[in-house]
Amino acid sequence: MEFRRIEESIFKALMILSLVFVIGSLLFVVGVILWRGLPVLSFDMITKTGEGGYLLGKGGGILNAIVGSLYLAAGGTILAFFLSIAIAFYLQKEYSGGTRLSGLTRLSLDILWGTPSIVYGAFGYIVLIYFHIRASLLGGIIVLALLEIPIMTRAMEEVLKMVPGDLKETAYSLGATRFETTLKVVGKQALPGLLTGVLMAFGRGIGDAASILFTAGYTDRIPGTLFDATASLPIAIFSQLSTPLPQVQQKAYASAVILLVIVLVISIITRLLAKKYTRFIIK
Amino acid sequence: MTETQISIQNLNVTYNGNHALKNISVEIPKKQITAIIGPSGCGKSTMLKCMNRLIDMTDNVTFSGKIIIDNEDVFDKKTDIINIRKKLGLLAQKPTPLPMSIYENVAFGPRIHGVKKKLVLDETVQKCLAITGLWEEVKDRLNSPASQLSIGQQQRLCLARGLAVEPEIILCDEPTSALDPVSSQHIEQQLLKLRKDYTIVIVTHNIHQAMRLADYVIHLYLGELVEHGPANDVFENPKEERTRAYINGTMFSDLKIDKEVDLKGNICPYNFVLAKQALHELSKGKVLKLVVDDPLAVTEVPRGMEADGHKVMSVKQINKTDWEVVIQKKE
Ligand SMILES: Nc1ncnc2c1ncn2[C@@H]1O[C@H](COP(=O)(O)OP(=O)(O)O)[C@@H](O)[C@H]1O
Ligand SMILES: [Mg+2]
Numbered sequence: 001m002e003f004r005r006i007e008e009s010i011f012k013a014l015m016i017l018s019l020v021f022v023i024g025s026l027l028f029v030v031g032v033i034l035w036r037g038l039p040v041l042s043f044d045m046i047t048k049t050g051e052g053g054y055l056l057g058k059g060g061g062i063l064n065a066i067v068g069s070l071y072l073a074a075g076g077t078i079l080a081f082f083l084s085i086a087i088a089f090y091l092q093k094e095y096s097g098g099t100r101l102s103g104l105t106r107l108s109l110d111i112l113w114g115t116p117s118i119v120y121g122a123f124g125y126i127v128l129i130y131f132h133i134r135a136s137l138l139g140g141i142i143v144l145a146l147l148e149i150p151i152m153t154r155a156m157e158e159v160l161k162m163v164p165g166d167l168k169e170t171a172y173s174l175g176a177t178r179f180e181t182t183l184k185v186v187g188k189q190a191l192p193g194l195l196t197g198v199l200m201a202f203g204r205g206i207g208d209a210a211s212i213l214f215t216a217g218y219t220d221r222i223p224g225t226l227f228d229a230t231a232s233l234p235i236a237i238f239s240q241l242s243t244p245l246p247q248v249q250q251k252a253y254a255s256a257v258i259l260l261v262i263v264l265v266i267s268i269i270t271r272l273l274a275k276k277y278t279r280f281i282i283k
Numbered sequence: 284m285t286e287t288q289i290s291i292q293n294l295n296v297t298y299n300g301n302h303a304l305k306n307i308s309v310e311i312p313k314k315q316i317t318a319i320i321g322p323s324g325c326g327k328s329t330m331l332k333c334m335n336r337l338i339d340m341t342d343n344v345t346f347s348g349k350i351i352i353d354n355e356d357v358f359d360k361k362t363d364i365i366n367i368r369k370k371l372g373l374l375a376q377k378p379t380p381l382p383m384s385i386y387e388n389v390a391f392g393p394r395i396h397g398v399k400k401k402l403v404l405d406e407t408v409q410k411c412l413a414i415t416g417l418w419e420e421v422k423d424r425l426n427s428p429a430s431q432l433s434i435g436q437q438q439r440l441c442l443a444r445g446l447a448v449e450p451e452i453i454l455c456d457e458p459t460s461a462l463d464p465v466s467s468q469h470i471e472q473q474l475l476k477l478r479k480d481y482t483i484v485i486v487t488h489n490i491h492q493a494m495r496l497a498d499y500v501i502h503l504y505l506g507e508l509v510e511h512g513p514a515n516d517v518f519e520n521p522k523e524e525r526t527r528a529y530i531n532g533t534m535f536s537d538l539k540i541d542k543e544v545d546l547k548g549n550i551c552p553y554n555f556v557l558a559k560q561a562l563h564e565l566s567k568g569k570v571l572k573l574v575v576d577d578p579l580a581v582t583e584v585p586r587g588m589e590a591d592g593h594k595v596m597s598v599k600q601i602n603k604t605d606w607e608v609v610i611q612k613k614e
Contacts, residue, residue, distance in 0.1 A: 165340070166375065166377065166379045167379065167381065167382070168340070169337055169340060169375075169379075170373075170375070170379040170381060170441075171381070171391075172337060172340065172368065173335055173337060173368055173371075173372075173373040173375075173445075174368070174369075174372075174391060174392045174395070174444070174445070174448055175365045175366075175368040175369040175392065175395065175396060175448060176391075176395050177395075180395050184391070184395070185381055185382065188381075188382045188383060279428050280382045280383050280384065280428045280429075280430070281382050281430070282379075282380060282381070282382050282430050283430065
């Protein structure tokens, strides 16, 4: 009896410790960024694009990077979404039949997930050079999509796997085809989870610098077409931090605040959407 | 003689080497309630799953034989499964609302079968909900999630959803086993009402339910067809000993007892010794009945006897303090 009480308090302590650790590190990171970034954050920074020599301390802002990042991450996420949802559904037993091919697909996705993003960047760079294409929004979008697909697919697959077999049997027993069952029942039940998968991938995409370093380029202008080079927030932060000028370095933290806010806003929107669809879910 | 709706011929099903249905041949009459009875694990659900081909969803299963519905063999490759499933509604053991609103649940079937007009759908939804007595209860919240209904209401919703597809046959797999008594009664009443328009096949291991509902009875035991026939004949005058035993409650309550020993007042380890002695005096395969009143003996004596290889046939409380343990000596 005594032993069980001690055991219980040990696990309780461990739980509290891990909670403190997780929340603490989050608050610490956000705190430092806000503390360093907020004082330098100005209206100009988010409304103006860089004027030549911005990184050398000249005027302007990083609107080009903000818009660029949104374009890149949104484009990459949309592209990844269509591919991932198809792969995730295919990996379900009813479609792939649990064959060797589906096992192989899963293995490849896991390897891709573990691949450092600089490797994607380098790969994209080689491809661009081979085809004599310049770094562009499209190049960035494609590389980001490649980066996001493993994350999104595996997250979606897990969610789809959780859909109870009863629901599928019910749909089949009413005379639904496999496709109707997938789309109208499984998809609906899994929707909140699928959205979360998309969000995870978006977060990874918008924050990644290494993969778009060589493929998206960097410019002071907002891209007008898919074939223009584009700036991005992670690379803006990186470049600002690498200058020797303290006043520019400080702006890196302000940029980080902007990135943080974007990710936060997207998370909240996704949460709200997911919540809206959770209403109908069968638990 | 009534018309046959479903004709099952030499049906065999094997799961992974486990022979779940053994050469079943039986005819299910039209527009009557047929009850499939038998203890759990005897293959009742499997039989239903063969009829609507939901058995296809199972891995490592092989089946053979014929199931003829309206001159069409369900197992034939040329048969359109969608069509078969449209013809056979299913009411599952656990209510299974779909992840959508109450209205959409009922409209689901008609929609996938091509009904697009809102007016027609509205009418179908109202009609089917009304048949199951749910309309009055939910007409003001048709757009709220089906999962918010009580379990009993969910089961009636599932019945309404099945009816919306306009089946000829309704298969029910222990449709009331997850419900409270009042909801169960509700479902039973609806099935009785539906009998004049539909062929109903209900799986149940509740013998009283079968007696209340069934016109025709099929008794399965360990994958074998023991007996089948009109409900009156089977319940009042079963041809088979096993059916009689099953109907009488426990499978073995009619067994001949060869020796009775009263062990009341004895405490446990001694109980066990006395029981062993009594069994020792019997010849192989004979049946011994013990009466004990030590609570420990109620669990320990049967356990010990089983460990010795004897067969414990029943353990039953006969009054406040006494228990009856029936043991058959190993062959
Ligand atoms: N999906 C399955 N895989 C393997 N064995 C199964 C499966 N479903 C049922 N069985 C086996 O088949 C036998 C009959 O099962 P079932 O038809 O569910 O019985 P009942 O509905 O009468 O309780 C049981 O022995 C059960 O273990
Ligand atoms: Mg069953």
